[in-house]
Amino acid sequence: MGMIRLKNVSKYYYSKGIIASGISRVNLDFDAGEFVVITGESGSGKSTLLNVISGLDTYEEGEMYIEGKETSHYTISDFEEYRQKYISCIFQSFNLVSSYTVYQNVALAMQIDGCDPAEIRQKVTEIIKKVGLHEYRNRKVSKLSGGQKQRVAIARALAKDTKILVADEPTGNLDSVSADGIVELLTDIAADKLVIVVTHNYDQFRDHATRVIKMHDGKIVEDTGADRNGNGAASVRGHRSSRTDHSEKKKGITYGTQLKLGIRNTFNLPAKFLLLLLVFLFVVGSVSAQYVSVKKQKDTVSEEGWNNYFSNYDPKRIVVEKQDHSPFTKADYEAIENAPHVEKLIREDIMYDTSVFIENDEFSFYGYVLNISNLDKELSIGKMPEKDNEVILEGYDDGWTFGEKPEDLIGKTFTVATDGGFEQKVKVAGIIFTGAEDDELAMFSDTSRIYFPDSVINEVRKGLYASNSTTTMRINGNEETLYVGEGGLMVNDMVPEGYILLPTSYDSMFRKGYAAGNEIELRAKALYYDESLSLMIMGTYGEKTFEKKTGYKNLAEHDGEIYINPMDFRRLYEKGSFQASVFVDDTKNIEGMKDMLERGGYHVLVLRDHINNFMNEEIVSIMQLPISIIICLAVFFVAYFVIRLILKSRGVYFATLRMLGMGKKPACRIMRVELVLVCLISYALFIIFTCLSRSGIINSEQLESYITYLTLRDYIILAVILIFMSVLISGRFMRSIFRSSAMGTYREEA
Ligand code: ADP
Ligand code: MG
Numbered sequence: 001m002g003m004i005r006l007k008n009v010s011k012y013y014y015s016k017g018i019i020a021s022g023i024s025r026v027n028l029d030f031d032a033g034e035f036v037v038i039t040g041e042s043g044s045g046k047s048t049l050l051n052v053i054s055g056l057d058t059y060e061e062g063e064m065y066i067e068g069k070e071t072s073h074y075t076i077s078d079f080e081e082y083r084q085k086y087i088s089c090i091f092q093s094f095n096l097v098s099s100y101t102v103y104q105n106v107a108l109a110m111q112i113d114g115c116d117p118a119e120i121r122q123k124v125t126e127i128i129k130k131v132g133l134h135e136y137r138n139r140k141v142s143k144l145s146g147g148q149k150q151r152v153a154i155a156r157a158l159a160k161d162t163k164i165l166v167a168d169e170p171t172g173n174l175d176s177v178s179a180d181g182i183v184e185l186l187t188d189i190a191a192d193k194l195v196i197v198v199t200h201n202y203d204q205f206r207d208h209a210t211r212v213i214k215m216h217d218g219k220i221v222e223d224t225g226a227d228r229n230g231n232g233a234a235s236v237r238g239h240r241s242s243r244t245d246h247s248e249k250k251k252g253i254t255y256g257t258q259l260k261l262g263i264r265n266t267f268n269l270p271a272k273f274l275l276l277l278l279v280f281l282f283v284v285g286s287v288s289a290q291y292v293s294v295k296k297q298k299d300t301v302s303e304e305g306w307n308n309y310f311s312n313y314d315p316k317r318i319v320v321e322k323q324d325h326s327p328f329t330k331a332d333y334e335a336i337e338n339a340p341h342v343e344k345l346i347r348e349d350i351m352y353d354t355s356v357f358i359e360n361d362e363f364s365f366y367g368y369v370l371n372i373s374n375l376d377k378e379l380s381i382g383k384m385p386e387k388d389n390e391v392i393l394e395g396y397d398d399g400w401t402f403g404e405k406p407e408d409l410i411g412k413t414f415t416v417a418t419d420g421g422f423e424q425k426v427k428v429a430g431i432i433f434t435g436a437e438d439d440e441l442a443m444f445s446d447t448s449r450i451y452f453p454d455s456v457i458n459e460v461r462k463g464l465y466a467s468n469s470t471t472t473m474r475i476n477g478n479e480e481t482l483y484v485g486e487g488g489l490m491v492n493d494m495v496p497e498g499y500i501l502l503p504t505s506y507d508s509m510f511r512k513g514y515a516a517g518n519e520i521e522l523r524a525k526a527l528y529y530d531e532s533l534s535l536m537i538m539g540t541y542g543e544k545t546f547e548k549k550t551g552y553k554n555l556a557e558h559d560g561e562i563y564i565n566p567m568d569f570r571r572l573y574e575k576g577s578f579q580a581s582v583f584v585d586d587t588k589n590i591e592g593m594k595d596m597l598e599r600g601g602y603h604v605l606v607l608r609d610h611i612n613n614f615m616n617e618e619i620v621s622i623m624q625l626p627i628s629i630i631i632c633l634a635v636f637f638v639a640y641f642v643i644r645l646i647l648k649s650r651g652v653y654f655a656t657l658r659m660l661g662m663g664k665k666p667a668c669r670i671m672r673v674e675l676v677l678v679c680l681i682s683y684a685l686f687i688i689f690t691c692l693s694r695s696g697i698i699n700s701e702q703l704e705s706y707i708t709y710l711t712l713r714d715y716i717i718l719a720v721i722l723i724f725m726s727v728l729i730s731g732r733f734m735r736s737i738f739r740s741s742a743m744g745t746y747r748e749e750a
Helices: 046-053 076-086 102-113 117-130 146-160 176-189 231-243 255-267 270-304 330-337 454-468 504-509 546-550 566-573 587-599 617-646 650-659 664-694 701-707 712-737 742-749
Strands: 004-015 018-030 035-039 061-066 087-090 164-168 194-198 211-216 219-225 317-322 342-346 355-359 364-371 390-395 413-417 423-433 449-452 470-475 478-482 489-491 499-503 519-525 530-541 562-564 579-584 602-606
Touching: 004 046, 018 046, 018 061, 018 219, 035 046, 046 164, 046 194, 076 087, 076 650, 076 664, 087 146, 102 117, 102 146, 102 255, 117 146, 146 164, 146 176, 164 176, 176 194, 255 270, 255 664, 270 617, 270 664, 270 701, 270 712, 317 587, 330 342, 330 579, 364 390, 364 454, 413 454, 423 454, 449 454, 454 566, 489 566, 499 504, 504 530, 519 566, 530 546, 530 566, 562 566, 579 587, 587 602, 617 712, 650 664, 650 712, 664 701, 664 712
Parallel strands: 035 194, 035 211, 087 164, 164 194, 364 449, 390 423, 489 562, 499 530
Antiparallel strands: 004 018, 004 061, 211 219, 317 579, 317 602, 342 579, 355 364, 355 413, 390 449, 413 423, 470 478, 470 519, 499 562, 519 530
């Protein structure tokens, strides 16, 4: 049984619609121990025959047998395995990795076989000495002469140590002395292996060859034993071949070597590395910018939007209530105020969105209610409040808001208009003039505000609760809803505690025509409370008794009013504060704040998420994501094509690895290592860059406003996206390389 047998094998080339015959109907038989020399004029098919034998190229007709096994059904990867196991090649065009050193090139063959490092070091050193390149072992192949390259190619083939060695014009580039040395080497090898050499200089091999094959026009025209050593000698040598069997120890390239080669490939061509790095920086930059713009969009929407329930829709505002719906305590307030990232806490949240009038005979002012404790600005005129009933006003000094002479308002007494008829007197202690540009809230709400002390706030809130509660009165089995305020339920000092004074119309609800002495129930119900109060009807008032019973003069102005004692009113409506507003220092901290408050027992309403926008918010967020994905895909494809261009010569590299018998999977991994590594380096640069910007070494507001949006989680997500992209790109790239046979790729790329 021969080692290699070809039966009627033909190979055609198809190029530009023309079919050329490479070899046609070739029948050959090779055995171990043979030293075969193939000759013939240029274009006679010698290289084609070698490529077919070494599985580098496919054949179209006939059958090739390897140790008796058919190969016509072999896939590309079957041939790679076959090459790794059986074939060492010396190519006419060397097929060396020119960016590797001599040593690295020779070692490559053994690394692909998975030999252990110590063995590789020893054997490679030895072989390099044998071919006379010891002093050049650390020089890059690209810097060698043609003859030296030829010797590297031979050294690599020797290092591979397989049963078959094929060589295409191995002495073509050598002077006759070196050529003789190579011939000696090959003769040595042929002692127990099959050596097939193509040459047009038969004389160099005459003394050593065991067989000569002459080709012409793709056909074998002569196949004879050499002059002195006939087939007999071959069989003697063939006998000796049983000494060693090289094929079994090949376990394939290790993961460590794959990683090592990937890392080496990343850096061994600096220009290429820098180009790749630039492309990846572009990818990192554009993907992160896209990512940030999606996050930023959310905030922009809320800055430009408005809200139906809250007049102050600052995107940094979070409205909270306790999960058990109880009023806030001092301890609650303090805990929140001392939490990180809290810029300020508005305790009287519900009033924050409420505006009230203060007025006297000459002037009236309308503004949102704030507690004096929230005052964080300098007074423009006047002084800080010292007494319990003093307030501060804030607004534009436009000659209208505060009148022509704002200073005249200082020290004047005003009445706060609240529901339920409370007459709360306040004095203006100071005024703040707002400039539109220096007020961050100006864009979110009206700028007129009144800062009240606690005591007044309590009164204002009571009125507010009264008008926002559903107040019902159950009288003699009937229930009716009361309006609180003028013309409805009012307070009156002349009504004693526990009593209620009704208009005379209620008398008719009772059988005897007298309401007095009967019990009624008042009930005030709101989101946070449900309070009931039993009162005795003290009587009813009519036209004649009105002034005596109420102290008011004109009944017509007070028609239908119902009076209770201020203490009872207080019992119904004086509740604590159930809602507060937390302002975070930066919108990027909103999510964290929300989590923290929810864990702390609060219901949380992030105002930013409940904002209407001129451009429908839904559409913005629905469109934003796909647009970002499309942009990222575009970036991906641009990057892919640029990277492909940059890696063009990597095709030759991988074709070379395949010729040495490397399979697709390890080759892919080597590629992946390279791209992921460049990706990580550019990502590291990106992170260094952002750190420099955060710490203020690089000074750009634009940049900073972007970077503040990136949290640790975002950095991780970004890294995953980028690594995923580079794995995808390397996968695509390798698929394109492995589409055709090893020789095909080489021809395409070289
Ligand atoms: P040799 O090595 O003896 O010089 P080759 O095997 O290289 O001959 O070429 C054999 C024949 O096949 C020649 O006619 C040549 O033109 C043709 N041939 C070789 N390679 C290709 C190719 N890649 N595309 C088309 N024709 C080719
Ligand atoms: Mg040739």
